[in-house]
Amino acid sequence: MNGFFASDAAGTAATWVAALATLAVWSYLVGERRLLHAAQLLLAGLATGYLALVAIREVLLPQLVSPLIGSTVAHPELLVDLVLVAILVGSRWLPRRIVAIPAAAVVGGTAGFALGGAVTGTLLPQLAAGIVTSGSGPGGALSGLIGLAITVPVLLAFLHGSPRGALVAGAARAGRWFVVGGLGAWLGFLLLSRLALLVDRVGFLLGDWLGLVR
Amino acid sequence: MTDATTPAATAPEGTPPRETSSGRPPRSLRTAGLPAVALVLGLAAAWLLPATDLVQLREPPPARAAELHATIAGLPDRPLVLVDMDADLGTYPEIRYATRAALADLLGMGARLAFISFSPEGRAIAVAEEERLASLGASPDRLLDLGFRSGAEAALVQLAGNGIGDATGAVADAVRARGRGLAGFDLVLVVGGGEIGPRSWIEQVEPRVPSLKVAAITPTFLLPEVQPYRDAGQLVALLGTLPDDTAYGALVASAGTGGAATFDQAAPSANALLLGMLVAIGVLVVSSAGSLLGSTRGARRGTR
Numbered sequence: 482m483n484g485f486f487a488s489d490a491a492g493t494a495a496t497w498v499a500a501l502a503t504l505a506v507w508s509y510l511v512g513e514r515r516l517l518h519a520a521q522l523l524l525a526g527l528a529t530g531y532l533a534l535v536a537i538r539e540v541l542l543p544q545l546v547s548p549l550i551g552s553t554v555a556h557p558e559l560l561v562d563l564v565l566v567a568i569l570v571g572s573r574w575l576p577r578r579i580v581a582i583p584a585a586a587v588v589g590g591t592a593g594f595a596l597g598g599a600v601t602g603t604l605l606p607q608l609a610a611g612i613v614t615s616g617s618g619p620g621g622a623l624s625g626l627i628g629l630a631i632t633v634p635v636l637l638a639f640l641h642g643s644p645r646g647a648l649v650a651g652a653a654r655a656g657r658w659f660v661v662g663g664l665g666a667w668l669g670f671l672l673l674s675r676l677a678l679l680v681d682r683v684g685f686l687l688g689d690w691l692g693l694v695r
Numbered sequence: 696m697t698d699a700t701t702p703a704a705t706a707p708e709g710t711p712p713r714e715t716s717s718g719r720p721p722r723s724l725r726t727a728g729l730p731a732v733a734l735v736l737g738l739a740a741a742w743l744l745p746a747t748d749l750v751q752l753r754e755p756p757p758a759r760a761a762e763l764h765a766t767i768a769g770l771p772d773r774p775l776v777l778v779d780m781d782a783d784l785g786t787y788p789e790i791r792y793a794t795r796a797a798l799a800d801l802l803g804m805g806a807r808l809a810f811i812s813f814s815p816e817g818r819a820i821a822v823a824e825e826e827r828l829a830s831l832g833a834s835p836d837r838l839l840d841l842g843f844r845s846g847a848e849a850a851l852v853q854l855a856g857n858g859i860g861d862a863t864g865a866v867a868d869a870v871r872a873r874g875r876g877l878a879g880f881d882l883v884l885v886v887g888g889g890e891i892g893p894r895s896w897i898e899q900v901e902p903r904v905p906s907l908k909v910a911a912i913t914p915t916f917l918l919p920e921v922q923p924y925r926d927a928g929q930l931v932a933l934l935g936t937l938p939d940d941t942a943y944g945a946l947v948a949s950a951g952t953g954g955a956a957t958f959d960q961a962a963p964s965a966n967a968l969l970l971g972m973l974v975a976i977g978v979l980v981v982s983s984a985g986s987l988l989g990s991t992r993g994a995r996r997g998t999r
Contacts, residue, residue: 597899602901602902610926677937
């Protein structure tokens with residue numbers, strides 16, 4: 482059913498390992514914590530090993546080590562990268578002021594990309610899409626009004642410490658309820674999402690492992 | 696469910712339950728999971744029940760399923776499609792059905808697929824899916840593995856600027872022959888997760904490559920985040936719920952053309968999902984009623 486495991490011996494072994502790992506996790510439901518702990522250790526170990534492998538094989542070796550070995554002169558910027566990586570590796574023993582340099586580059590770069598993208602990719606296009614044009618008809622106008630009636634109170638709900646009149650305070654209170662309603666709706670989506678995962682696991686045990694369903 | 700005779704029941708609030716002298720957890724913990732065990736067994740029983748017309752996920756076909764099918768059907772002959780596989784290992788089972796349907800749909804159209812990932816988890820899924828396609832008979836000259844790109848959103852920006860870089864193979868040559876960088880792809884299919892998903896593509900790539908069409912498949916919990924992009928036309932198609940996925944799978948299965956384009960995956964059990972949702976609603980109702988009852992009693996005590 483999941484299509485990852487072939488029908489040969491290796492696939493059968495993989496299916497059994499996956500099924501037993503699933504049962505080990507579920508054993509917590511009847512109070513058995515040792516099997517769950519073993520499954521957690523297995524997951525942590527596999528994830529750490531996999532991440533290390535990906536970092537070495539697909540990032541450090543092809544993008545840093547190999548180009549430097551090939552021609553250091555052609556890639557002077559990689560020397561800077563190498564120094565920054567070395568600082569991060571030795572961050573436990575180096576002075577905080579030195580470690581702050583690569584950390585600041587990572588945090589600043591991430592924040593810069595995120596903020597720039599949010600403005601040009603989300604905020605401005607979504608504002609443009611929210612503008613009701615003359616050709617959108619009564620349905621579009623109603624939709625725009627509803628959007629406005631929800632967005633403004635929600636924005637007001639995030640006002641703190643500023644002087645408010647009765648109208649603004651009431652709108653902010655309504656906005657907080659809209660936020661709560663939105664969170665409730667999102668939790669509903671999350672519930673359905675997690676339920677689908679549980680059903681999939683049950684289906685795996687019934688289909689791939691026990692062969693009871695196709 | 697708390698047993699007054701157990702150590703857990705007498706322990707101060709906030710302290711974890713102690714194990715008994717035999718090393719086993721207290722009885723309260725052993726029995727607390729019984730409702731969950733019953734739920735799992737109930738889901739299994741529901742899955743084994745035959746499907747009926749009364750309970751179906753895919754009727755009527757949601758518009759979102761038809762949109763993705765029409766988007767792929769509208770691509771030019773032998774299209775070049777970039778598949779960004781960045782689902783989470785934990786949530787991929789929810790969208791695996793729709794993802795495989797989309798891959799079969801694309802291969803049925805004669806598409807040439809390039810896989811790329813920006814998260815390590817997505818990379819693992821991409822490798823597994825590429826191997827699955829190869830085992831189903833997908834020709835190697837129609838698949839290109841662009842591997843893992845580190846740097847998350849910065850890597851997306853780099854991809855938008857540099858295109859596929861120095862990748863080799865028939866698909867890479869075809870993209871380069873078009874001479875438009877990333878815009879050489881006819882479509883990007885984003886299989887998204889919590890780390891990298893449609894929002895990352897919309898924010899980092901689309902402003903830099905405006906002509907690029909982006910379609911997406913996401914788990915249900917991401918739908919509220921990405922639906923506005925579909926409404927605004929920033930995504931050309933979006934699958935974000937199980938009914939969407941199941942309806943889309945049915946569309947693709949009815950149009951299968953053989954080989955790797957054949958889609959015969961079993962859809963998620965509608966019976967089991969219905970049972971799970973009913974249990975969830977029941978738990979919510981009971982807990983809400985209990986909470987309301989408790990607050991009413993508290994208010995009465997306060998007035999006395």
